[in-house]
Amino acid sequence: MKKYDAIIVGSGPNGFAAAITLQKIGLSTLIVEGADTIGGGMRTKELTLPGFRHDVCSAIHPMAMASPFMRSLPLSNFSLSFVDAKYEAAHPLLREEGTVLHRDLAKTIADLGVDGSYYSDLIEPVVNNWDKLAKDTMGPLGVPKHPFNLAAFGLRAIQPASWLARNFKTERAKALWGGMAAHGIQPLDNLTTSAIGMVLLGVGHRYGWAIPRGGSQSIANALESYYKSLGGEVQTGVWFSDRNELPEHKILLLDMTPKQLLNVKGLDFTSGYTKQLQRYKQGMGVFKIDWALSEETPFTDLRAREAATVHVGGTFNDIALSEEDGQRGKVTDKPFVLFTQQSKFDKTRAPEGKHTGWAYCHIPNGSTVDYTEIIENQIEQFAPGFKDTILARHTFSPAQMEAYNPNYVGGDINGGIMDISQLYTRPILSLNPHRTSNKSVYICSSATPPGGGVHGMCGFHAARIALKDHFNISVSL
Structure with missing residues (x-):
């Protein structure tokens, strides 16, 4: 099997943000997505009648163009436009x-x-x-x-x-x-x-x-096209439950919330870190x-x-x-x-x-x-x-x-309540909450700062920290 510098699990905005940030530096990366289509909260489907295209989750995007990460990407070159x-x-x-x-x-x-x-x-x-x-x-x-x-x-x-x-x-x-x-x-x-x-x-x-013209799927499609233009790879239809089943890699970035993480095999979290994840509030x-x-x-x-x-x-x-x-x-x-x-x-x-x-x-x-x-x-x-x-x-x-979308635990589309106790201390109390107790595993989901929304900043910051930790490379926006 091919070896990768990094594997990213999840193809939502944060998964793509992490993957793009790493791929732009020249690392070899792979996005693994459980569903048959990419997008996470950015999907558009005919849910009712033929010809009626509905945004499955997010629809209007105040933060998409307000995000420093999203604004840094040439997505208009990949067929993304807004009305x-x-x-x-x-x-x-x-x-x-x-x-x-x-x-x-x-x-x-x-x-x-x-x-x-x-x-x-x-x-x-x-x-x-x-x-x-x-x-x-x-x-x-x-x-x-x-x-x-x-x-x-x-x-x-x-x-x-x-x-x-x-x-x-x-x-x-x-x-x-x-x-x-x-x-x-x-x-x-x-x-x-x-x-x-x-x-x-x-x-x-x-x-x-x-x-987004054509639906929120258009954002996901543009992110995928840009990512692939950099040399990134995507695999869909692969549900992740055991790290040992993935191709060989150096670092793993998970666009997943604590409830999911607790059910994954092979992450080798410490008992103390696991207990902190168990206290996370939806x-x-x-x-x-x-x-x-x-x-x-x-x-x-x-x-x-x-x-x-x-x-x-x-x-x-x-x-x-x-x-x-x-x-x-x-x-x-x-x-x-x-x-x-x-x-x-x-x-x-x-x-x-x-x-x-x-x-x-x-x-x-x-x-x-x-x-x-x-x-x-x-x-x-x-x-x-x-x-x-x-x-x-x-x-x-x-x-x-x-x-x-398993990230929406009990229908919670923000990946955990964003109250004073979890606005920035999510999923744990730490100055680097994207890190886990396993030095090769990072969380890049909305369960990390700055939380929910189509902005990609959770993924960018997880990738930024991983690059500094493992490759001594600093990136900024």
Whole structure:
């Protein structure tokens, strides 16, 4: 069998990031993928009816172009392109006018009226300083390169989203803020929940919320094409359960979460390290639905029809209650739903005149409750007649999400809760959490900093550390 410098298990964004980083240096690398197609959370399939192409997991990508690693790659040379919606996100309300996230910061400030000044004070520094902030926040803890910018950001980012919400005067501004913070998939009273809200708003103004033409699979395909152009190799349909069954290699990088790692043979972890992995905490799960639709979703708020993502959740208090219920294991009849209709902006997604719909909500980890009717009822409130447009649907329960991608334990798409105890100390408390107790094995999944999302930074940092440890090579972005 051929020998490799490194084998990477998993072909999600982090697996490809690790493999590309190593291959660019001149190492010989192999990606091993258990499924029959590459992509991890970046896959697009006909889940409902022929001709309707649905993003199986991730759909809209605020972090894809905000990521220093992704921006460093010439993916446009490998057929990757994005389309833009008129608005990056919309947040409709039932009893008053909702609001939208414009790409233009000034337009959003003006749209928020009396709350524009506070919004500007909160978000404009993120927009202006994102390149510096990204280097100090999108990776493991270390000596900051830009300490003053990081400190100014951190003083607010560490606070619960519920605290910063008090600074907004109008319900519509609070709702917009709550919807952004709720992407963190945890109660909005938790410390650090302001961080995700600030980042998503900031990068939305800086880079937009990207919609990949042809579906999220297009990102995976571009990464694969670029990787292979460097000489990298990919094997699909090979489920990994024993290191000794792999070809000979020097280092192993695993795009896997702790639960999976504990079931792999041949990793030779110490008992102490194993115990730390066993203490790793999962976050809430998701229930996801894809629809084939006869027409576009008839949101009463017309601006929601022109947004890349629609936050269907009502007021800030409604969203906060939904996230709190999910964390406590309670079923809610008014969940915070994230909805998108990619076919509105990318005509390759559905037959002419027809549309796709994509949505999920946060629910108790591992829940067996069928949320189909609950989600559809919630959307119907904001888009009367939506149910009448449904031609077919496909659902993913937490168990089905995990079966599709074992990294989604109990439906947890973030690879572990990203609360204050695991934001940077994931999967263990360490300044180098990508290392394991086995010096030749590294973790490059979203269970390492900076966590979930299609950005590749977990994989880049794992590869960076491995290169320094074994080849005395330093790389940076």
